Amino acid sequence: MSAVARRYAQAVFELAREESKLPKVVDDLTAIAAAYQSSSDFRDVELLPGLTEDDRSGVVETIAREAGAGDLAVRTVSMLAARKRLAILPDLVEQLAELADEALGVLRAEVSSAKPLDSAYRSRLQKKIEEATGKKVVMSFTEDPDLIAGIVTKIGDRVVDGSLRGKLSELAESLRQT
Missing domain, CATH: 3.40.30 (Glutaredoxin)
Incomplete structure (x- = not known):
């Protein structure tokens, strides 16, 4: 697991805990990560030529909102897309789930x-x-x-x-x- 994924997971964990939405955020990001892993179109969002940071972010945000994800999960994947880091999403979710399990x-x-x-x-x-x-x-x-x-x-x-x-x-x- 990458150090980058761990840092993002720690940040999301702290925000989710502050907002008292930890289980919901873990569930939302788990579902989005599963969609990311099963859909080559989703994975290719970062690779499409001509897409700006805002475009990538907007596409992923739309996918997450249509999946019923809450605001923190949407912001997380939107930020990852904008920074071309969607590939760390599965590792981020794994680390986040471990942090949540320990806390709960x-x-x-x-x-x-x-x-x-x-x-x-x-x-x-x-x-x-x-x-x-x-x-x-x-x-x-x-x-x-x-x-x-x-x-x-x-x-x-x-x-x-x-x-x-x-x-x-x-x-x-x-x-x-x-």
């Missing part, structure tokens, strides 16, 4: 399972993680048939591997060392 006492957990997990299991797992950490947990779930059975949970930089694949790997490693 939120942890993000990624859970991979061999098969789909039912909602009751998901709720129990979320509750256990919240009890263990004392923080609100936002969960995301993916399926990975290579796990064979069980789950792998990633919370920040910590990974808890409760999968059969993980257990078999541990067993194979211990057999190699004997």
Whole structure:
């Protein structure tokens, strides 16, 4: 992640917190960044010859407003476009989300399972993680048939591997060392 993206994220974070709009700004910029990443036309706004700083800024501002973004998010992407820095938007959003999570006492957990997990299991797992950490947990779930059975949970930089694949790997490693 670039130092420039971190500086912009810190500035947006402080403004959003002052305005008591942190979750809204994070959501708005996340949606705009997703649109930026999925649309080559959006990404090419900076490259179009003959567009002035005001033109670039205006085009991006229109896109953001049509997406329902609030004023701070609109001003942020408009400024990035004017300065030809839209490419840092995904990194800015990632850093901003981390700052917001920390400020709001939120942890993000990624859970991979061999098969789909039912909602009751998901709720129990979320509750256990919240009890263990004392923080609100936002969960995301993916399926990975290579796990064979069980789950792998990633919370920040910590990974808890409760999968059969993980257990078999541990067993194979211990057999190699004997």
